[in-house]
Amino acid sequence: MTSGDRTSALTALARTGFSRLAEADTLLGELADVVGVDRADAMQLAQRVADPDRALLAILQVARRDADAVRRNAADPGSWRALWDIVGASDGFAEFYLRHPAELAHLSGAGLTVPDEQTMRAELLASVGDVDGFASDASDAAWVALRVRYRRLLARIAAYDLGQDDPAAAIPVVSAALADLAGAALEASLSVARARVTGSAPASFPRAQVEATRFAIIAMGKTGARELNYVSDVDVIFVGGSADDEVVSEARAIDIGTRLAVQTMRGISGPEIEPPLWEVDPNLRPEGKQGALVRSLASHEQYYARWAKSWEFQALLKARTIAGDPVLGAEYVHAVQPLVWHSAARENFVEGVQSMRERVTDHIPAGEVTRQLKLGPGGIRDVEFTVQLLQLVHGLTDERIRQRGTLDALDALVAEGYIGRSEAEAFGRDYRLLRLLEHRLQLRGLRRTALLPEKDDDLRVLARATRLADTASGIQAVWEGIKREVRDIHVRLFYRPLLSAVAALPEGERTLSTEQARDRLAAIGFRDPAGALRHIGALTSGLSRKATIQRHLMPIMIRWFADGVDPDYGLLVFRRISERLGNTPWFLRMLRDSAGAAERLTHVLSCSRYIGELMEWIPESVAWLDDDALLRPRSGKALQEEARAIQTRWDNIDDAMRSVRALRRREMLRVAMAAVLGTVSLEELSDALTTITEVTIQATLRAVRRVVVPPEDDDLDFAVIAMGRFGGREIGFGSDADVMYVYRANGVDQHRASQLALKLVAGLREQSEDHRLPLDLDAELRPEGRSGPLARSIEAYAEYYRRWSLSWEAQALLRARGVAGSVKLITAFLELADEVRYPSAADQNGLREIRRIKARVENERLPQGADPARHLKLGPGSLSDVEWLVQIIQLQHARSVPALRTTSTLGALSAAVEAGLVPADAADKLAASWHLASRLRSANTLLSGQTSDVLPADRARLDGIGRILEYPPRSATRVEEDYLGATRRARRVFEKLFYG
Template sequence: MAQRDQSALSGLARAGFSRLSEARHWLTELSELLSIPPEEIAPELSIAADPDAALNHLIDLERSDSGSVKARWADRSQREALVRVLGASSGLAEFLLRHPEHLNVTTLTDAPMPTASEMKNDLFTALGVRNGFAESADDVAVCLLRERYRRILTRIVIFDLTADDPTEVLDSVTSLLADAAAAALEAALAIARTRLCDPPVGNPIFPRADVERTRFAVIGMGKAGARELNYVSDVDVIYVAESEGELSQSRAIDVATRLAMQIQRIIDEPDSEPGLWEVDPNLRPEGKDGALVRTLDSHIAYYERWAKSWEFQALLKARPLAGDADLGSEYVAATSPLVWATAHREDFVESVQAMRGRVTANIPSDEVQRQIKLGPGGLRDVEFTVQLLQLVHGQTDESVRQRGTLPALTALSDAGYIGRQESADFAEAYAYLRVLEHRLQLVRLRRTHLMPRDEESLRVLARSTRRPGGAAGLLRTWEKTKHDVRELHERLFYRPLLSAVAALPEDELALSTDQAKARLTAIGFRDPRGALAHIAALTAGVSRRATIQRHLLPVMLRWFAEGTDPDYGLLAFRRLSDALGSTHWFLRMLRDSSMVAERLTRVLSSSRYVGELLAAFPESSAWLEKDRELRPLDLAALRAEMQAIFSRHESLERATKAVLRVRRREILRLALGAVLDIDGVTELGPALADITDATLQGMLRQIRSTVPGGELVEFAVIGMGRFGGAELGFGSDTDVVYVFRALTEETEKAQAVAQKYVSELTRLTDDPVLPLDLDVDLRPEGKNGPVVRSLESYRRYYERWSLTWEAQALLRARGVAGDESLVTDFISLADAVRYPVQISENDVREVKRIKARMENERLPRGADPLRHVKLGRGSLSDVEWFVQLIQLQHAHSIPALQTTSTLEALDVAAEHGLIKTDDAIQLREAWIFSSRARSAMTLWLNRTTDVLPIERRQLEGIARILDYPPGSAALLEEDYFAITRRARRVFEQSFYGRPDIPHTRAF
């Protein structure tokens, strides 16, 4: 007995049941209802995606409407249709339970599928539509519309589920769904017209004559417009209206707006028969903020003056869907020329990138890898690629102006813009992903694009797609499809660019030069002729290097195009390849590690500063393979390397050149880390200071060994400003002062030796590639004072003549190189000056006066104080002067304030209640943001500047280095203004302390 039971359960498992014990009980129940042995029922259910669900729904149907299932079970085609529908869609099962009279659709399995006009006529007949008006506009009419639509939907589902291969009928299914949606909108419009002039309750809203004279068209967008609609999808629409006869345009817009609102309610408003889908009009001009309905002229005026490029990309699929067909056709005819001129627009690339970014930006992180539609390798990647190719080549070739994705793929292949095999592979992947999406939406007739997580749902999905392998096989196929889509994107869009300039196999596509230029322009290259020349140089010939480059470039071109300056990136890559292409490791590294290749394209298209340094150190590209190689070397390692250099070279000039080369190399390491967001600004400043310290220490040591008279003098270099505070950024000056101490009574000779040290340091650190810029302007008496002084001279000067600003400058004084005893004594002297026991009110006022004067006088002529990251309002100088004033006032009594670091001093001030914690946080944020922006400007422009650019492309480049997403130029600007505005408010309140001072007004 037990063996027989086990055998029966095994049979159920083979038939696809998962809840075996319950299934046995349910089969017995259905057997009794149908008077058929259970063993004859179970095999018939094995064709269902979910046999358990099919069995339950059959029982429910037969219970609620006795004989409804039994009457259809004997006919094989009806039985199969019923089982497949009930096993795939609980949503349709619930519909058939509500309306069992529609089970007779299973008798139509051999009949041709209805045409668009037949669907519309079916709904019109049910609603009694005549001359565009429904017989009734009450809730009964609305429910009847939804009921008849779902009957049509059930027929489409049966057609889909009974096909041998669902991908083969996908195009037909999506077209049928779009036609059904159009028919539903037509029927809803008829009810809406009746509601306006003959409502079920209340008085007419408009006279019938006004409604009749209002020409109203519903334009289908997105998948509805392209006749590739999902089972459950928003139906994107745009509404257009015109008046007829004596009716005014404004009156027609009023009528049409009411019609549009009513259509949306009729389709989706809650009722006893559930809504169908959302009618989404948000692709209209100005989106949610724009008028719901416009005239044709108003639409065209908007598109000609204000529309973004992505709006024209959306219009690519526009099609008259319902209402006045002539008006709909006029709309499409008027907008079509604008669509196909889009690729010429100046903002085309930026707009397309921004649109693509918006698609993924709002996906929750835990859903990205489950997204069939929006995730990497998903449906949107296919659609985006096809649309971009259409917009590029459709400018001159009308044959590719197709609305649907699959027809467009075929057209692009037929016209020679993509290879036939790539087109076929892309179409296959797209169809498979669409089938997955459809099967998931069918389950509950709900909009979803997420791959399920649980094993049982995956098993059912695998069965519904008619693919072997179960849940594990489904996941393998899906992951492979996603990978193939990403790879195909590169092959479709970028590989043909190579064919314009390189010899590829005969079966490869060959774009003309002009076509290749158009494609390069469309993806962001500003000099397509130059780009083609670089591609040709990289791929020409039959060498191993050229062969590898032909494999690498399609994917690298995509990554270059996603960067801010793809032209420079490709040029820099060509230089790098020329330098390293013959090595055994470079191309192999790029071929074998997509991470390295992507990082390389990112840094080259993001930073000319990096590009120029990498050209000098091409072998440094190997660092991109490991994050640890992009971390700064510590000071001990730098000192050791520089000491080794001097020990190997007898010539001081040759040794110093080698040291400067090490300095450039290490700054390149930091620049790579900064662009790739591996090192933050708080790591960057100390690391740059270490490199400069090691450079000056090594050079000074060698200079002192070669300049006579060293026994006469002690000598030291003192770092000042941002160098002294270890707060350097890329392009920062190196502020220093020099001090010496005579070891004999021959003071003048000691002065001459010290002066020789200074002149040699200045000469030997002169680097035209990456200037060191030793700046001595912070010395006593400024530019009028001697370049080097004795310690006693410094002491006498500070005791007799020192001004407050000089004490303030000493706050960041730090010993950098030279004799330690002299450094110790100088710092001790500096401490007495910069950390006074008490600072007078006059001195405090003097600090504030100098700061106010600096704001008015030191800004470059014409510079916007809102954009100057060093001297502007709320930027670096505001934070630093505030902190320095606190140090002058309190560092003597609070030793922790005796630091050269701005941020450390700010933290200590907050800990001791000298500034509110929230205010300190805002100042810290402004200092860090301004420091990062200043370095980013140097990295992007390869020159030092302190003014945030106005030009959008420059801002975009800086934003990308700061790790903003594409299209964030305006966001960077907004963030900078907001952060510095808050910091300025804190500064004015805490530094000046009197809001009535005119120069302290907030901006």
């Protein structure tokens, strides 16, 4: 061969997948000489195998020992292809064929199908001799024959597996066949064990007693679920007993069963000439390693009923008879299954399963965590634990999801609405891929492992074996992608709060039957149980997926509604929202899967009519409950940008204002939900409500001005000045927006300017009207009150304040703040206001007048029949006491104490403390009362959906207000006492400082 030909040959070998090119070239030549196979044919087969170099060397080593065996194999294209596939993926099988070259003959027809269970069981029983299990010459040779025949059948399964174009899709078939093969091996080993314990030797038992002993092997874990690996511990439980007490006593039968168990395990994994198959692990039995190896059925039942831990029931989920007495095995499974499906009702069951999964992860060596396919984060156990927990919790009442296999259970959970289709599809796909990776790793050495290799060469072989990638980096990237996706789904589903809630439901509430539901609903707090039943029926009836999911959600949501203030109203609005959202896919999926959205929804709906009424019109707001960031008030900048975009988008004022009103409703709802859920402070709440109101007024003014002010009069300046609590950025739910209006003509005819200003005011008031969420622009704090003009020029304001201003008008200006319109005009107005509200010297007559007005307000402005002590705004020690005291201090000292020049009540109070004008302990009492009154006022509106300044005397309403303020249930008296106590303390401070 010329150097060019040799170079070309080596290049072809490299393209085929060989790494050691020169060695491969030599070995191919030797194989052609020894076996007589075509070099090109061998190279074509090598191209598809996981490791062509190892495959070639393995086949040649067998050929050196038995060339005829390899030659006969190569004569059959199917057998020849299967041999390359198997030894190219498995050093363990290469060693097996080197020990037993004659086994190559049994690869004929391999790769087309997997052997069925009956065939495998018959073959393995035949390999050990007498199928009846009492061969007199049973010996260690039988176990050797069993292990050889087992690997013959295992090779046929591997040939099928390795020959698939989509090996991941074949995982269920392959895993089931491996489990069936394991069961057949245990049956055959048990057959030998019976012969070994029968006889006349001192350690043996009479044949009659052995025949009368009932003995069954129960498969657990992956074997029980028919999803076994190539090399995995086979978890089993042994159960025994007597079939005839006159022949063998129960105790004697347990002794015989124990000997049978020990000998059966020895046949599978004891030391012999032929290597062990796998480990038989009986440690899931009652009491684990410390417990008896074999127990009677009654003993098992007694243990599980009295002493078993929750994890033991999780292990029994996949229990299945696999060998021995099928009737006894069926009795065992029938006895334990009810216990399995009622285990989730145990106290803290869900939390226990979650902790167990975390302990498994914690015990992985640090250096292996990122490579652990089975136990690590994002690995096989994440899928299996998630599926099993969902099964155990919901299987308590739903027999349709009681499946042994992980993939079968996933399908059932999807069909019954417990998992979303997209998540189940991703979980199922990733589970198959993880199992494929694990299978190929175990095939390599025919040993148990679930660790991703570290060396690039080994990773490259794994990539080719799985057909998921071509390179080491490629298979690493596949693993990282699977791991991320599995972990994400696992965390969302495994730690789903709904699981703990469902598991903790009292037995009588796990299902809703018409006969008992009415009494149950009344007992847990529904005032109209018949109406509640109608709503439940409307939500859950039918065969749609939506109705199915609602049926799963409803028992626990009913309990959560009942924990609220008004469960009847909450359920009613939930029904309406569900109907409004129709078949929107995210809605029910979010309630089922999210971290607390369902419970949050029941809480806000049953606590607040204000929220319920808005949410009916904005049902998509439910999505905010799944993300705390969406419940945070939006910034003024963001709202301004949206409002300006509305103005750009709409030319018609009616359309523009519809969008502005929708913006305001949406943001008020967002803040209301945050308030009821306790995610915002009072200061954040007031600031957010003020910002929303400001943005609404600004957007409305822009829209109205475009219609009212023609281009030729565009020089007219106009501004809106916030007053009262609005000016102090202290508004709550239901508060009016106190305002004043000011304009400057700037060359526009004065009469014309006045008319345009009044039209702007009229337009603002008209366009801001919202029958669903009223916004009252209250201008009563303007000069001369209701008698004065609605809008004045800046010059008129200056003239008025210079000549006729009253003390209360100066007091009102303390909270004046510009919010909309001309910035220059606002600046000019506030400069004018500063002269009035921050006088160089306090007007003592004016201060006396303010004190007289305060006393008159308390006597005259309270609603007729109202209890002054319960009035949140005007009552003794309430909002007005604190605000008037702070304001009189500002009028006296703001000129000399700049920090007092603020529109904020609490800000000014804090400045007064710093200046030594108010004792700190007195300020604390004032602030506490003001703070509590403000919160109660907003909570009252949120609860009822109506504005009221009176603390209700009704105990149910008081309790509802308390719940919104995060008091525990049934705290009406405590709410009342807290308020009355705070206002009494504040009133004493007020009287001392205000009138002193």
